[in-house]
Amino acid sequence: MVKLTPKAKRKKRKHIAADLSTREGRARARREMVWQDHGFLRAIYQNLHQISPDMYRSNQPSPAKVMKYARELGLRTILNLRGESTKGYYLLEKEACEQAGITLIDFQVFSRDTPTREAIFAARDLFETIEYPALMHCKSGADRAGLMAVLYMLLKEKVPFHQATEQLSFKYLHIKHGKTGMLDAFFQAYADFNEGRPEDEWKPFLDWIAEDYDRLQVKEDFLRDFGKGVQVDKILQRE
Known part of the structure; x- marks a missing residue:
């Protein structure tokens, strides 16, 4: 019989959402947000950037x-x-959005995997249908x-590829030397496909996604060459 470590037992245990209607439940949700989800760090640095007239x-x-963002930025969508999630950070955000009259849309993407075709086309449709001004966020x-942000700049703002991919940079605390470098590898695969052609003659991005993009191959190539990224990820303890 395999014995589970205390950490494994905690992971296996289903998380039950805090009840915000009670004082104890609200206090628990705030503890989860501040300590378990590292909200105390975000109180110091919000990593907030305006990337277009209508998107943050x-x-x-x-x-x-x-x-604050509802008042000062006029946000209509987050x-x-x-x-x-059932965690406190999500419950409190959802409640705040309801109180501020902001539409909260849950659109899950991943930082350590290559995006699927379905996710990319869904993002395109999302950008065309949400109410602006809007803000997108993950944990960090x-x-x-x-x-x-890169997809938004490419698909909604129609900016050149090299300009759009600036959204994946250390300016925003993105580190390409961990497993999150898989995102850079994804966009680099598109650039490599068009190598040797002027950028204004590149195959349209969505056409490449639909006809040429091999998600698993891009992932496999990245992991084969992957070096010290795991250590970086563990040190930073990022999602």
Whole structure:
């Protein structure tokens, strides 16, 4: 019989959402947000950036930040790139959005995997249908927000590829030398496909996605050459 470590037991145990209608439940949700989800660090640095007249990106906003952004930025939509959760950070954000009249959309993407065709086309449709001004966020505002920011700049703003991919850079705390470098490898695969041609003659991005993009091959090539990224990820303890 295999004995589970205390850490494995905690992971296996299903998380039960805190009840925000009670004082104890609200206190628990705040503890989860501040300590378990590292909200105390985000109180110091929000990683908030305006990337177009109608779009912002950031790390996980606290309820107070949601209300502040609603007032000062006029937000109508928040894209939560972490997906729906029973954890305190999500419950409190959802409540704050409801109070501020902001539409919260859960659109989960991943920082350590190559994006699927379905996710990319869904992102395109999302950018065409949401109400602006909008803000997209993940936990740190670096990787998943970076991926979606590049897609937004390419698909919605129609900016040149080299300009769009600046959204994945250390300016936003993105580190390509960990497993999150898989996102860089994804976009680099598109650039490599068009190598030798002027950028204005590149195959349209969505056509490449539909006809040429091999998600598993890009992932396999990245992992084959992957070096010290695991250590970087462990040190930073990022999602």
